[in-house]
Amino acid sequence: MTKSVFVAEPSDMGAIAAVMDKGFHSDPTVIWASSTEEDFLALHHKFVEVCARPAFELGCVHALSDFAGAAIWYPPGVGIDESELATVFKTASRPDRIEEFFQLLEACEQYRPAEPYWELELISTDPMFQGQGLGATLLEHGLAICDGEGAPVYLESSNPANLSFYRRHGFELLAEIQLPGSPKRFPMLRK
Numbered sequence: 001m002t003k004s005v006f007v008a009e010p011s012d013m014g015a016i017a018a019v020m021d022k023g024f025h026s027d028p029t030v031i032w033a034s035s036t037e038e039d040f041l042a043l044h045h046k047f048v049e050v051c052a053r054p055a056f057e058l059g060c061v062h063a064l065s066d067f068a069g070a071a072i073w074y075p076p077g078v079g080i081d082e083s084e085l086a087t088v089f090k091t092a093s094r095p096d097r098i099e100e101f102f103q104l105l106e107a108c109e110q111y112r113p114a115e116p117y118w119e120l121e122l123i124s125t126d127p128m129f130q131g132q133g134l135g136a137t138l139l140e141h142g143l144a145i146c147d148g149e150g151a152p153v154y155l156e157s158s159n160p161a162n163l164s165f166y167r168r169h170g171f172e173l174l175a176e177i178q179l180p181g182s183p184k185r186f187p188m189l190r191k
Contacts, residue, residue, distance in 0.1 A: 023124025076116035
């Protein structure tokens, strides 16, 4: 199945969040942090919006035709607004999990490169189309931009099932981070 990659616009936010919701519905960290289906439905869509906002401004939200997949990239020096993210999570039914989620993110900070780097914040494909190379198409499109700048790429995988996918694209596993009772998080780097 061939689908082309395009730069998404803020008006595409609903479609971007929808494919991210589908792709992350069975993610171990999302399941743990959401704790209930109601939390997932209420929070994940808003989480994706917060993640995408700074990337939209820079043309760094990429999507596949028919929104079968999407990726959110941060160029060097750009990142998520953590205070906005904290506001979104205030309505969670398990605030203790959200606090632990932020602690898990903080535990990964030491693995971020010291030099300027790109970050793959989120990537997802619609589960209906998984296994057809669409994730690779999205990832390779973004990596070509990073390679053109000669910059390393950092990501934190929240699903061990995705590690081999990232390794095939040149990422090295830096660590397995886990707090008591939390799922693992996997910082990875592509030099």
